[in-house]
Amino acid sequence: MKVGDNIREIRETEKNFKRSYMADRLNISERAYGNIENNVTDISLTRLEEIASIFECSPEYILNYKQSKKEFYNYFHNKSGNKGTNIMHQGGTNVESENNKKILKLQEELLESERKRISLLEALLKNNNIEF
Template sequence: MKTLGKKIRLLRHQKGWSQEDVAKRLDISIPAFSKIETGITDINLSRLEQIATLFEMTVVQLLTFTDSEQDQKAINELETINKKLMDRETEVIDLQKKVIELFEELRHNRVTA
């Protein structure tokens, strides 16, 4: 549930609302809302529906919502890993060429000996 709390906090920040603003709209105390955001309190379905409605989303949208900044970080990380993989593949190909050259040299030396 900590991930859901982070999503709720992100949505709250995007709206420019304080914890107090959201707590009042949900008709709960500020500490109770804080526990939702930090993942201390598990959210039941009715509270989840209430929060989704508050942010003008469906429950499914709320549960599957992702931060585009986080997505971009993941994409950048994948690109970095992919580049490293391509570099390693190039190294392997170069080593394979060297092995073939050495094998050919060894074979040539056996034929001439």
């Protein structure tokens, strides 16, 4: 397991941060940060926690990133099972149908809640003479 590889992938794919940004946040040189991502420098637990804080995740997430990603990919792209189809929406039994109805109802309630929130925010902006 190469922690630096996980850090680089999270930074590039999930956070879209530049190396310079990470170096600044960690208060180290860009070269020193690059050495972390290139697995030249062994990373301390303290430094891993600092990076996790910047990424807003846990150190465990960074350590297990490739394995978690691999398990997710295998679940949806296996050769003998669901062949990439999301098995939650293949239709089927009445229990699945009832669950789908519950999910749709919850989605509608969430959407309505968000609409009310937007209306309240718009009213607040208007009351404070803020154009949007």
